[in-house]
Amino acid sequence: MKRILALLLACALVANMGAVAWAEEKSFTGNDELEATATAEVYAITDEPPEPEPAYYVTVAWESMAFSFEGANAGIWNAGKHTYDGAVKGHWTGGGTDNNSDGSSSSKITITNHSNVEVTAACAYVSDNYKSGTPRNGVTVTFKGLVSTKLQAGDADNIAGIDGDNQTTAAVSVSGVPEETVTGTVGTVTITISS
Amino acid sequence: MKRILALLLVCVVLANMGAVASAEDYDLGGDPASSEVTVTTYAAKLPDEKTYYVTVTIPSALYCSFTYADLEWNPSTHTYGDSGDTAGTWEWDGDAPEITVTNYSDAAVEVSLSFKPVTGYAGIDMKFENSIDSNGGSTTLDSAANESNPTEAGEATSVKFSMEMTGSPNVELASETQIGTVTVTLEGVY
Numbered sequence: 001m002k003r004i005l006a007l008l009l010a011c012a013l014v015a016n017m018g019a020v021a022w023a024e025e026k027s028f029t030g031n032d033e034l035e036a037t038a039t040a041e042v043y044a045i046t047d048e049p050p051e052p053e054p055a056y057y058v059t060v061a062w063e064s065m066a067f068s069f070e071g072a073n074a075g076i077w078n079a080g081k082h083t084y085d086g087a088v089k090g091h092w093t094g095g096g097t098d099n100n101s102d103g104s105s106s107s108k109i110t111i112t113n114h115s116n117v118e119v120t121a122a123c124a125y126v127s128d129n130y131k132s133g134t135p136r137n138g139v140t141v142t143f144k145g146l147v148s149t150k151l152q153a154g155d156a157d158n159i160a161g162i163d164g165d166n167q168t169t170a171a172v173s174v175s176g177v178p179e180e181t182v183t184g185t186v187g188t189v190t191i192t193i194s195s
Numbered sequence: 196m197k198r199i200l201a202l203l204l205v206c207v208v209l210a211n212m213g214a215v216a217s218a219e220d221y222d223l224g225g226d227p228a229s230s231e232v233t234v235t236t237y238a239a240k241l242p243d244e245k246t247y248y249v250t251v252t253i254p255s256a257l258y259c260s261f262t263y264a265d266l267e268w269n270p271s272t273h274t275y276g277d278s279g280d281t282a283g284t285w286e287w288d289g290d291a292p293e294i295t296v297t298n299y300s301d302a303a304v305e306v307s308l309s310f311k312p313v314t315g316y317a318g319i320d321m322k323f324e325n326s327i328d329s330n331g332g333s334t335t336l337d338s339a340a341n342e343s344n345p346t347e348a349g350e351a352t353s354v355k356f357s358m359e360m361t362g363s364p365n366v367e368l369a370s371e372t373q374i375g376t377v378t379v380t381l382e383g384v385y
Contacts, residue, residue, distance in 0.1 A: 023293075025252045034247035034304060034383030040254050040294075042310070042321075042375045044360075046261040046283075046368040057270035114270035154273030 063096025104175030113151035127187030145170025258288035282363035298336035
């Protein structure tokens with residue numbers, strides 16, 4: 001009976017030891033030269049990596065959406081040359097990129113996904129009076145943007161998201177020469193973000 | 196017969212001379228009350244060939260565990276956690292392991308430690324510190340010889356290395372899995 005108890009006790013001790021490492025001394029000798037290596041393997045055990053919860057953080061950066069038209073300025077008559085000095089063509093201002101060479105002005109909307117999961121961004125422009133690309137009273141409002149696009153999770157190597165697959169842009173531009181003075185809203189841009 | 200006896204006598208005389216230097220008088224001339232004494236010293240001659248004997252006390256294997264931290268997503272950096280946060284914490288199974296290298300050679304020995312992760316665990320690394328200098332996993336052990344007085348005993352030189360796991364496995368290791376190998380490299384300096 002004592003032997004059985006002793007055996008059981010030994011088994012219990014061995015079971016509790018787990019993986020035991022003991023230090024061992026290794027000797028290396030050489031005459032006039034020595035090049036030697038000693039190695040030890042490294043073992044690890046881990047718990048389960050935590051499942052990350054979706055964390056949403058999306059930025060929408062708007063450039064100015066208030067546009068105004070500056071009419072042409074004939075300048076000052078130069079009697080010597082029979083021309084106007086300092087003449088300026090009519091052009092739109094107020095957007096993010098004033099004074100486009102064609103006299104239009106445009107503004108950009110930048111949507112960047114900084115979340116740890118993918119999101120969908122939808123861009124829409126709505127107007128009863130100034131439909132995108134359709135001139136009215138000499139003015140054309142143009143909206144460019146993807147109706148719906150998937151934005152990947154934020155990339156640690158591209159925080160700003162420039163040219164990254166976690167960013168998209170849309171743009172509104174106004175061009176033409178207004179036939180009458182109008183103040184008010186020409187349309188509405190809506191950005192929708194969904195998981 | 197006389198010739199043989201004379202030869203034997205010469206041999207006996209030569210044999211009795213041994214290593215005893217015979218004193219001889221020279222007439223140097225000049226002042227007999229003073230003479231110059233010249234002493235020439237030679238550095239102790241060390242053997243040209245070095246003898247290396249180095250011992251490495253190293254664990255048969257190293258066991259550790261990794262506990263993942265529950266980090267929050269940081270939208271400013273697109274990473275989990277803040278600057279300085281780690282993906283989790285490493286812990287040795289039992290006392291922190293050490294590797295001791297002792298040099299009994301009559302020449303210096305360069306010692307360097309390195310860690311190579313097993314394929315698939317490239318995110319894991321190991322940091323070393325040694326008891327001699329701040330060079331981490333590499334140092335030089337001086338010769339054990341008493342070079343200024345080679346006939347006197349020298350002293351073995353020794354270094355202890357401590358190890359710290361860094362990085363993250365990025366997966367679950369449900370059972371003890373080999374994640375890498377520590378290698379101690381010894382190179383004689385001569």
